[in-house]
Amino acid sequence: MKYIFGFLIIAVLCFVPAAMATDYYVNPKGNDSWSGTLKKPNVKLTDGPFKTLERAKLAIRTLKKSKAFKNKVTVNLASGVYYLNQPLNLNLIDSGLPDREILWQGEPGAQVTLSAGMPVTCKKRDATFWDCPLLKLPASTAYFDTSRIKGNTPKFELFVNDQKLELARWPDKDWAHIKSPLDQKTQFSVMETLPTLTGDIKAAQVHIFAGNDWYDQYIGVDSVNQLSNAIKLPDLTTYPLISGRRFYIQNLPSLLNAPGEWLFDAAAKKISVIPPADMASMEFMLTSLPNILFIDGASYLTFKNISFKYSTGTAITLKNSKNVALDRVEVSNIGGKGIEIQKGQNVILSNSSIHHTGAQGVVVSGGDRNTLQASGHVIHNNHIHHMSTTILTYTPGIDINGVGVTVTHNLLEYGAGTAILIKGNEHLIEKNEIHHFCMQASDCGAIYSGRDWAARGNVIRYNSIHDIIGYGMKSVDVAKNQAVYQSPDGARGVYLDDGASGFEVNGNILENAGLMSIQVGGGRDNKIVNNYIKTNEYAIWLDARSADYDWNQNQKILEASPYKSPVWAQKYPDLASPMHNKKWPEGNRIEHNVIVTTNPVGLFLRYHVPVDSIIIANNLVWSTIGKPRVNFEILGSNKNIVGNSWVQWAEQKIERGSIVADPCVSINDKKMTTCPDSPIKDIGFKPLPIDIGLIR
Known part of the structure; x- marks a missing residue:
């Protein structure tokens, strides 16, 4: 009898850890009205995984509110692209505890992408140009760095097949150069002959190293004098202008002339693009949301095996958070910063790839x-x-x-x-x-x-x-x-x-x-x-x-x-x-x-x-x-x-x-x-x- 009793104890101990874990499942093909406790839909399609991360977040909050948060929680994300309508915001309410961590993970072997981007459909206009009508505009309305980027260019970027395209610019490659400063920080003549510039000149922007080779910035354009081959800026450069220093000008219709360039027509809500050569098929994506994941004041969280793409600002921000881990994540094709960790304690970023920011x-x-x-x-x-x-x-x-x-x-x-x-x-x-x-x-x-x-x-x-x-x-x-x-x-x-x-x-x-x-x-x-x-x-x-x-x-x-x-x-x-x-x-x-x-x-x-x-x-x-x-x-x-x-x-x-x-x-x-x-x-x-x- 004692052997049977011992066997039952062992069986219970082996079973309890699995039973104690709480798992939720999310799938782009799921349904937020389901329980989220099943990895796949049941036969009757009455229950299965959630569709969105927001729904999983709500489920964990409900679990806590009902005082049922007694074990570790794992949110399992199935393969696919999750297009976000808003950043995933987590705070103190969404925290785990030292013995009850909360893990958000792509399922083993899955390819999971959280996207702040907005797919767009583009059609070929002629042998050179493609047009992309925008039924809605990207969410971002500000530059990610308003101190070093000024002007009236789009607050979003365009990618094709994960390749970032350039705003229409001159020169198409390399740089133009300041000939002579006409004042200390706003006006200069140009060594190279400026091209004919059409469109609203105040929509143009210069990317400029005004006075040295260690500080660059973007500034709008006030006016261009084609006769004197000179440019006037509406804002001061940080360093005084110096002859020979480099710049280029971008964001005018007349500059759209080279493969890999694009332009946004705000009035017509349309993008025009000359795609890169030798692309058999093309998927176009605009960056849209400023952020993808924002964690403020949370603890004992782990994010694992997830890709974060196409935000206009900072992809992942962690503020005032403790004991948070980002493991085997990928952050790419980001307008601003990849990951920012502000204050807090014991945040670990490991085994990850951060690129093209x-x-x-x-x-x-x-x-x-x-x-x-x-x-x-x-x-x-x-x-x-x-x-x-x-x-x-x-x-x-x-x-x-x-x-x-x-x-x-x-x-x-x-x-x-x-x-x-x-x-x-x-x-x-x-x-x-x-x-x-x-x-x-x-x-x-x-x-x-x-x-x-x-x-x-x-x-x-x-x-x-x-x-x-x-x-x-x-x-x-x-x-x-x-x-x-x-x-x-x-x-x-x-x-x-x-x-x-x-x-x-x-x-x-x-x-x-x-x-x-x-x-x-x-x-x-x-x-x-x-x-x-x-x-x-x-x-x-x-x-x-x-x-x-x-x-x-x-x-x-x-x-x-x-x-x-x-x-x-x-x-x-x-x-x-x-x-x-x-x-x-x-x-x-x-x-x-x-x-x-x-x-x-x-x-x-x-x-x-x-x-x-x-x-x-x-x-x-x-x-x-x-x-x-x-x-x-x-x-x-x-x-x-x-x-x-x-x-x-x-x-x-x-x-x-x-x-x-x-x-x-x-x-x-x-x-x-x-x-x-x-x-x-x-x-x-x-x-x-x-x-x-x-x-x-």
Whole structure:
């Protein structure tokens, strides 16, 4: 009898977990009047899965209201496209609990898409043009970034077969150029001859780098003078206009002339398009809703195996939320940002793909800078690529702020500007692969931070950073109507700009990582240690900033931080110590690095350093062609020497214990191997991990 009783106990224990779970099912072919507890419709078609996510949300709320929320809940989404009439908004009411998480998931093996888009039907007008009448207009009525995008262009985008099309523009490819500013920030003549422009000129818009290669914006057009070949803008550019800088003009009927371009006729409620060539069949989609998923103040939620597409703004926003996970999601074809995590605690984005976003791929902030409490947010094992397709600069793959964000094992590739932008404290950037960034910007870093003496505790460790390009103006000749741009130009691998301080850059592999693999731009107390750098440009550039740099702005930012508080003073004693000279890069350490130059003249280092308060030691340097040379300035003295030999630099006795030797090192698939008798052991170089990059 006792054996039968024992068997019953085991049977009940095996059965109870399945019975305790609560499952709802959603299917595009379902019905919101059904119970949602069946995966497929019953024979009589009287019950089956829900049709919409909103109905599933209501079912969970009803479950809670009836006090039946005693177990985990899973919302299972069947394969298909779910076109949303409004974003899925979740808040505190929709939260799970520590032992009763709520999972929204695409069923295993399913292909599930939540779409903020609006399909449109287009018909061929003639051999060139197609027309798409709009029975209704997209929901969005504002640009996703009203500070950097102004004008009267459509607030939505057009895709065909998942390919983003261009608003009708001139030039069709590349850029036109400013000939001469006619005032400081609104009027300029054009080097190239403007085409004949028809239609309402006030509907036109320029995309412009007004005064440099690191900041772009969109501005409407006030007027065009075809006789003087000049353009007048209704709003000020952020930077003063400069000859040779680039722009293009878009959104006029006369500019619709090339494959892949489109135009919206608001009066006729019609889109005209010249589709890309060689497409046998075409599906047209407009971005419509500004958002797809919006979570505010919720906890213990997971979203898994779901694609999010075609929003005009930010696809997924999480505000003030805790213990939320996004796992194996795809976010693509987004007008603005892919994912934004604002404040909250312990939000995890993992194993996901974020690509083809108009602005940032991922924006994440959180933690308490006063107390240095970490956010606990984690960005892990994601593929992030082709972001910043609309706004090209300061819209990185991952944009970090606050305290204690962890970014690990991601692959970031193909961005117009920066890959990772860092603000705040105690962030960890580890074991990521980063390549092909700064494709449309100069004075740009793959990993960038700047202008904050108090941004301490940040670690950039064990990353592979390679093929960082840069694109910028080389020369301009107004008389000849000629502006010459070049690539590569002005990129950096790790860019600690304008006094960025307290960083640890440790154990990274940098190959072909721009004009400067690592730049310390006047900052303090940075540790550049145990990195492998191979370059035909500068490996490390340490400077004291130009004479006209305003250090008062750094001082103001410092005073606004709680650096004198006990918790900060204990954590960052160097920050509380008096500065000998705030204009000098004091307290930096450059140690145990392996540096290989392939530059024909061997020039690979540039140091602007004080005699004291800096440590440069135990590095290994090697030139594959010729002998290594160094540019250096010893601050506080009259020694400012360009192209010095390594021997002359060593004679200054600032760098100690370093050697010139062939490291006998090779890098293959982000892994370092060395010869048995490699001299890197003589400088205390520590082995690098072999698991850099995506975990597949």
